[in-house]
Amino acid sequence: MSTATPTAAPRHVLTALSGLLLGMFVSMIASTVVSTSLPVIVHDLDGDQGVFTWVVTAMLLTTAISTPIWGKLADLVNRKVLYQVALVIFVIATAAAGFAQDPGTLIAFRAVQGIGAGGLAALSQVLMADIISPRERGRYMGLFGAVMAVATVGGPLLGGLITDSFGWRWNFFVSIPIAAAAMIIVQRTLPHAAPAQRKVRIDYLGIVLLSTAVSLLLIWVTGAGGSFEWWGLETILMVGGALVATALFIVVEIRSAEPLVPLSLFRDRTFTLAVIASIATGIAMFGASVFLGQYMQMARGATPTEAGLMTIPMIAGLLLASVGVGALITRYGHWKPYLVVGGILLTAGAILLSTIHYDTNFVLVSVYMFLLGAGVGMTMQNLVLAVQNTAKPREMGVASSGVTFFRSLGGTVGVSLMGAALATRVTDLFGDSRERIGTALAGLGAEGAKWAEQLQSGALPQVSAMPESLRVIIEDIYAQGISSAFLIAVPFAVVSIIAIVFLPNTSLSRMTTSERRNASEADLATVSVPEGMSVLTATGSVSVVSGRSTMDDRD
Template identity: 75%
Template structure:
């Protein structure tokens, strides 16, 4: 009989875990703050830089696109190099690009710097999850993921409020510099407090061709979604080239990944039912999360005439839902070890929130709008981090990096596609509604007397209007137009949320292990070393890695069981 692991490494005291996570939490705060601080200011920024709705969408999409593409790259690097060094590099890239964006003189420059910013954001998103798996077991991770949810909620609440105040007081450019002191503090704290176990040395093999093909496929698809219907017809030569190029690049990517020694996204991960279903569910979560954060700010300013500061205050209900659900559910998962009921409830709330937000108008009672936002936020808080948690729980310990970043990648990809599609739908709907309201607009402009030529030129420029500064006659018309366009965009998220619920219903209800990634690796090595073979055979038997991990986790569960529980077996 082979020996079994009967005890797990002692769990690190909570104070030690919190100290190790302090720099990580601050790094995530920097990332979220730098992203959200400009959310309520974007309509003003795009207006000042002379951009249209397409530019507005691409300022957001550029960051999401490079975040999505770079996330699996960072995840692969995390399995090969020092994770501590990598997350420090990610913070530097993110913050320096954010500061540079503050000097933009046109939307093209702003989009370029936001794209670089996304590379750093991809590292922070992927590496934070991987590092957590290094020092906290899945069973205990729920409590600490609640902390991450709380940090995200504080940054998401404080960011728009701070951004609105800065824009109204000193100008929007200062929004891009506010994260710098926090980033410096995060780097210092990470250096002093984060001590990770050394990785086994490997020869680094980066799948460069896979990176290029993935980037090409995703970029072509998003450029097509954003420009089709406005810059060219949906059925056109440009559509054939872009969609055809995206399909060919995607097929070549799959072929390359199947043959690569160190694939960017190991396709064998999809053999894991939990990973595959979590990926499907994460796409819908990304659409809801990123779509809401982008278009709710626009709704408050363009459909309700709010200033940037007011818009930040008006989105608090959604963040409150995210904050309460992420902290509360994280603590409950740690206490009871059950995760599936919370994910099911969260996906139902996603459907309800997205559908109800698709019914709002410019004069909808704000109490109802607040309730709808709260439901959507609660749904995101219950599903977002916990989908990563359950994937880490069932993945091989040697593939934690790529598995975690894989789920995060598809969530970012879902958000990128969602924002692009919702933005394209909004631009098309607004153009259509402006055409339908041409007679009313002409009448309203003529009623302005000597100011009529000024507002006529403003509307013909094609840039996003500053609704709060419009005369009442024009303001009412544009508030109604943008409310209809934005509510129409939210309807796009509903079918994806339904698919997410179906995927979550079929997720295997695997109990959460109490072992950290390092402990699982050590247990696997110990189990492998004690594998016995039948007498008389000199051939060493090499077990499957998944069997070794399962054996190690079973041993840990036996160690966690009450004394005498195994005696009756």
């Protein structure tokens, strides 16, 4: 006889989730608080557009690489302890980044920061699946979306105020007290989540090969056309090395007893299509958060605080869509229509943002941002929900982190592609506008020499402080560059719509991961029960064994 643990009452669920929500808030606020100050940070550290891109992609890269590792560990060792370790790594690296004195050090600490962020992103989803059924998870997914939206809104605003008032370094220190509170709450409220009792095996070779493949691909995307030619020896070595590492990774995963990313997951149509759709979501989400803040400052002359205020429409779309759709999914049990609409909105937002100029009516820009935010809010969490609904309990960690991994990977490669396109376009436009810039500088008299030196240094210019005659030219250049960057996201968004349309419309289960695991174990136990004996199923119903197991997983 076996009984499943009933789903926790809402109060108990909220108590258990409070630590996860605060942990996600810490990771989000620590990331978003620097988004509006990045142009200032890179300018102060004498960095160029390549540094700007790498400050972002270094974190995204390690987040992508570490996410499946954390997910695998979640299926092998104590999940609660893992979550706390990820939180500590993230906060220490974030604080250390505040002391960076050069671009290289800042990029290095951002990379370590991404390792912790990968754990927080993957483990929060896995731990939530332990205590909430897929059918009920919609409303709580909305809570995660709300926390994400608040952090995404509050982060840029807070970061802008801190940068303008105290200096950008304090942006990296602001999350420390929040993280301390999160550690205490997680320890006190999060229930023990023990994994299956089996020997722990880590696929170290798979980790190395995956890291090598992704890193080579990212370095090639970032440097091609700038540091080296698109078709040259460097390209052959990097692309060839990435392909070889990928092939070896697949071979190792097939032969490994505990693969980092079980390739058998791709036999599941839901997982495969969700992964494809998540790549586009990652490109839209990370690309917008990086380049919209740069657009506000470099193409519209905004200060960091003003840039934070100007990106609110996108976050409003994300917040309303995430919370509203989450509640609707829980109430009616339908999830696929919202994903389809979300994919369409995401694509529309990306297309419209690829048309913006430095003087585009800001009302229109706000509408475009709102559409993109709503699309991300409808798709991001619900793609994970769809996968968790069909994943096996013993593979919940790797399945959940798999979607998150490819979303982060898509964001990493996408931001690199968008950054490379932006850098190339801006360089070309500076060359085409040399005569106009020269005329504007000559009209500034003695002050023109100072601005000429700054522009020739290659570092990101401080557009908001420029004289009007020069500022308009530079704003136009960066607006055209950023709009061309958003154009790269469009084909990926279209592919995501196609993937979402073909997702199997599986009904959401009312059982938590723990209940499904208990039901599976009880199912095996009933095999040896004598025929005719009554047993209590995991759903609470009495059933009579008739020569075989009668366990079912009723929705």
